[in-house]
Each structure stands twice: as structure tokens, then as C-alpha cells.
Amino acid sequence: MRNLRIMICVAMFLSFQTFSQSNKEFIELSTGFNRIGFYNDLAFKFEIKYHQVNLGLRHYTLDNFFEKNTVGMSIGYKYIIHGQNNKFYFYPGLNTSFFKENKSIGQVFLSDFKLINGVGVNFNPKWSLFYQLGLGVLKTRAELIVNQGVSKIDYFNYEIALGISYSFGDSSK
Amino acid sequence: MKLHWVLVILLVILQSSCKKQVELPIVDVYGHAGISLHRDRAIFPANSYEANEYAIDVLGADGVEMDVQMTKDSVLVLFHDPYLNQSSNMDGCISQYNYDQIKDLKLDFTKYKLVKLKDVLNLTESRNIKIYLDIKTYSYCDGRISESAFQYALDMASIDLSDNHKTHVYLGMLDLEFLKNITYPTKCYESTNVNSAIQTAQNNGFQALTFQTSLIGQTESEKLNTSGLYWGVFGIKDKWSIDNAISFSPKFVITDNISYTNQITK
Numbered sequence: 001m002r003n004l005r006i007m008i009c010v011a012m013f014l015s016f017q018t019f020s021q022s023n024k025e026f027i028e029l030s031t032g033f034n035r036i037g038f039y040n041d042l043a044f045k046f047e048i049k050y051h052q053v054n055l056g057l058r059h060y061t062l063d064n065f066f067e068k069n070t071v072g073m074s075i076g077y078k079y080i081i082h083g084q085n086n087k088f089y090f091y092p093g094l095n096t097s098f099f100k101e102n103k104s105i106g107q108v109f110l111s112d113f114k115l116i117n118g119v120g121v122n123f124n125p126k127w128s129l130f131y132q133l134g135l136g137v138l139k140t141r142a143e144l145i146v147n148q149g150v151s152k153i154d155y156f157n158y159e160i161a162l163g164i165s166y167s168f169g170d171s172s173k
Numbered sequence: 174m175k176l177h178w179v180l181v182i183l184l185v186i187l188q189s190s191c192k193k194q195v196e197l198p199i200v201d202v203y204g205h206a207g208i209s210l211h212r213d214r215a216i217f218p219a220n221s222y223e224a225n226e227y228a229i230d231v232l233g234a235d236g237v238e239m240d241v242q243m244t245k246d247s248v249l250v251l252f253h254d255p256y257l258n259q260s261s262n263m264d265g266c267i268s269q270y271n272y273d274q275i276k277d278l279k280l281d282f283t284k285y286k287l288v289k290l291k292d293v294l295n296l297t298e299s300r301n302i303k304i305y306l307d308i309k310t311y312s313y314c315d316g317r318i319s320e321s322a323f324q325y326a327l328d329m330a331s332i333d334l335s336d337n338h339k340t341h342v343y344l345g346m347l348d349l350e351f352l353k354n355i356t357y358p359t360k361c362y363e364s365t366n367v368n369s370a371i372q373t374a375q376n377n378g379f380q381a382l383t384f385q386t387s388l389i390g391q392t393e394s395e396k397l398n399t400s401g402l403y404w405g406v407f408g409i410k411d412k413w414s415i416d417n418a419i420s421f422s423p424k425f426v427i428t429d430n431i432s433y434t435n436q437i438t439k
Contacts, residue, residue, distance in 0.1 A: 035216060062432060062433060062436050063430075063432065063433065064214060064216075064430070064432060065231075065232070065432055066432060067233075067432050067433075067435050067436040067439070068436060103232075103233040103435075104233050104435070104439055105229075105230070105233040108231055108233075140227075140231050142230045142231050144230060144300070146300050146301055147299060147300070151226065151230035151231070153223065153226065153227050153230070153231060155216055155217065
């Protein structure tokens with residue numbers, strides 16, 4: 001868990017560093033599905049040239065994994081490739097998210113690491129719609145009450161998501 | 174306009190804080206073949222070691238249901254389908270092979286291998302959880318399996334178990350004569366008739382009964398709940414069918430959605 005905390009701190013530091021120098025900021029709202037279930041994601045994005053960093057909250061409804069509505073932290077990076085007329089854009093990137101849930105058996109931690117790629121369409125300078133696919137690994141760690149043991153299980157995960165993005169930054173910076 | 178939204182949010186918060194404390198039924202939640210028998214819900218293949226471990230350690234199931242078949246050399250293994258080619262890379266039936274010939278069988282055509290019952294029983298004992306064994310007493314290739322060979326295989330599989338943990342292992346099957354002739358502390362009769370099943374269980378000293386959920390209504394559940402038997406239902410996957418099954422207050426459910434079933438029973 002110590003490594004996880006360090007990773008989150010580094011990601012937050014990088015995010016704020018990026019934010020202080022960014023030339024465009026966004027709010028992004030998306031919904032998607034993966035092997036854990038359905039999720040909603042609200043993120044702030046900062047862009048410098050072709051690089052975007054996002055920091056947000058991800059909410060899972062109870063389904064395959066969570067027994068209650070659970071909110072976790074989501075961090076990501078995208079490299080944006082704009083189309084010729086700036087109408088479309090494409091991006092490869094990375095996304096991670098972290099969750100914790102208290103269950104009757106103990107505490108369960110879930111980390112989701114994914115390679116993502118997506119396609120977006122700009123409706124106007126402010127609004128865009130995007131579609132995203134992801135592949136990666138889900139790492140679970142359960143701290144059990146029964147034998148004070150730790151159980152770690154990893155498995156393959158996919159992701160399909162659809163979202164909208166609103167730009168509120170000043171691109172002339 | 175802003176005030177309007179503030180009021181809406183306040184109303185939502187008030188509504189959620191005023192929810193009645195509903196008395197939840199006490200139900201043991203068993204994962205179906207580990208996590209789920211249905212491929213769309215299963216993280217790991219049905220009846221794999223990993224599926225059972227995940228159901229117990231990560232999803233928090235009270236127990237796991239496993240489908241048990243016997244090999245030609247009397248080793249009990251976990252496999253659901255009557256024919257191997259329905260969900261693995263081999264042909265024929267489990268009963269046609271010695272364990273060494275099928276130990277590398279790929280469950281659901283994945284990297285996950287066939288598991289011995291003995292190995293999973295050791296896991297469940299270490300976690301102190303319950304187990305429902307759905308014993309397949311009939312092979313589509315060789316007919317009804319030998320009772321004496323099964324008794325030997327069962328004794329071998331549970332040789333390391335404590336007497337206390339054996340009482341957490343429910344031996345379930347449809348074949349009444351077979352069940353009568355097997356020696357084990359906790360037996361469960363799977364039946365299609367509630368009235369005769371209660372009588373049969375009481376006459377033969379069985380501790381538990383299981384039914385397809387569609388067989389249970391209000392009248393049946395009242396009879397079962399007054400019988401004092403440990404009874405449960407299987408065949409529940411979607412949220413509606415789980416809600417419906419729980420409304421009959423069974424003592425246990427074999428579910429394909431552990432998290433949701435836990436959420437409404439814990």
C-alpha cells in the first residue's frame with residue numbers, strides 16, 4: 001500500500017505541475033462498462049501541447065464487485081493527435097484507478113491499470129464527444145479478518161466508455 | 174435557479190437519511206461454481222481454484238457451490254458439464270480418464286486447469302467457510318457411478334479435514350438412493366417436490382434440502398421454514414430473481430451475483 005500512496009502523490013504532484021503550466025483545461029464526464037461493472041467518471045484535465053493529464057473520481061454502482069456505491073480515485077495520461085481540420089482527435093494513453101471497500105470479510109483494495117485509446121469529435125471549441133476502449137489488468141488485494149491473511153488476485157480487464165468533454169481554459173496562454 | 178438546485182440536493186440527502194431500517198434476512202450466500210456458472214459474469218472459469226478463491230476472499234461469499242465429478246481412478250474433481258468438449262479442450266467424459274490424463278485440461282479453453290476437490294477443501298477450511306458439493310452421480314459416457322468407489326474418493330478428498338469443517342461441507346445430489354448409501358456428516362437432498370422432500374429428509378436424517386428457485390412459493394417456503402431444515406435455492410442470476418428468492422427467507426442461496434446478494438442480505 002505504501003507504493004500505491006507514493007504513486008498517487010507523484011501523480012498528484014505531476015498533475016498540479018501540469019495545471020500550473022497548462023494552456024487548456026477541461027471537465028470530462030464519462031460512463032463505461034468493464035469487468036467490475038458500470039461506472040461514471042468525473043475528471044479534470046489539463047493540457048500542454050499534445051499532452052493531457054487527468055485527475056478525477058470514478059463511481060461504481062453495486063454489481064459484480066462492489067456491495068455498495070463506491071467512489072475511487074482516477075488518474076490518467078493521454079497523448080492527443082489532432083485531425084487536420086481539428087474536427088476529430090485520436091489519443092492513446094494510460095489510466096489507473098484505485099478503490100477501497102469494507103466488506104464483511106475485511107478490507108478489499110482494487111487497482112485498475114489500463115492502456116486506453118479513443119476517438120473524439122469536437123462540436124465546437126468548447127464541447128466534444130469521445131469514445132474510448134481500454135485493456136489492462138485489475139489487481140485485487142483483500143486483507144482478511146478470518147486468518148489475518150492477505151489475498152492477492154489479478155486478472156485481465158477491458159473497458160468501453162463514452163463521454164463528453166467541456167473546455168473552460170484559455171487556449172491563448 | 175441556484176436555490177432550486179440547492180433545494181433538490183437537500184431533498185435527496187433528506188430522503189436518503191430517512192430510509193427505514195429494514196430487517197435483513199439471515200441467509201448464507203454461496204457462489205455458484207465459485208463466482209458464477211455464467212460466462213458473462215465469471216471473472217475466472219466456473220469451478221476453477223481461482224474462482225473459488227476470488228469468491229471467498231474478494232467477493233466475501235459465505236460459501237461456495239462446486240460441481241463434483243469422479244475420474245476413472247476415483248479422484249474427485251470440479252467440473253460441471255457432462256461432456257468435456259462443452260467447456261474444455263478435451264473430448265469424452267471425466268469418468269473415462271484417470272486424473273493424470275486430464276489434470277492439464279483447460280477450463281473454458283483458458284489457462285486455468287482442472288482442480289481436485291481436495292485442494293479446494295483445504296482452501297475452504299483455511300477460510301472457515303461453507304461448501305455445497307453438487308455431486309454428479311451419473312456419467313453420460315459410463316452410466317451411474319459406483320457408490321463404493323465414490324465413498325472411497327470422498328474419504329480421500331476429505332482426509333485432511335477436521336471433523337468440525339466436515340460439518341460445513343454439504344454433500345448434495347439428486348439421486349436419493351445414492352445419497353442414502355453414502356456416509357458423511359452433512360447430506361443435502363436436491364428435490365423437485367417440496368412436500369415429499371421434507372418427509373424424505375426427516376426420515377433419512379438429511380440435514381439440508383435444495384430446490385430450483387422456480388419451485389418455491391409462499392406456501393412451500395413456510396413449510397420449509399417450519400421444518401427446521403437447512404434449505405436453499407439455486408438458479409438465481411439477475412437482480413429480480415435474487416430479490417424474489419430472498420423474499421422466501423431460505424437459509425442459503427446459490428447465486429450468480431455474490432456482491433448483489435450480499436448487499437441485500439448483509
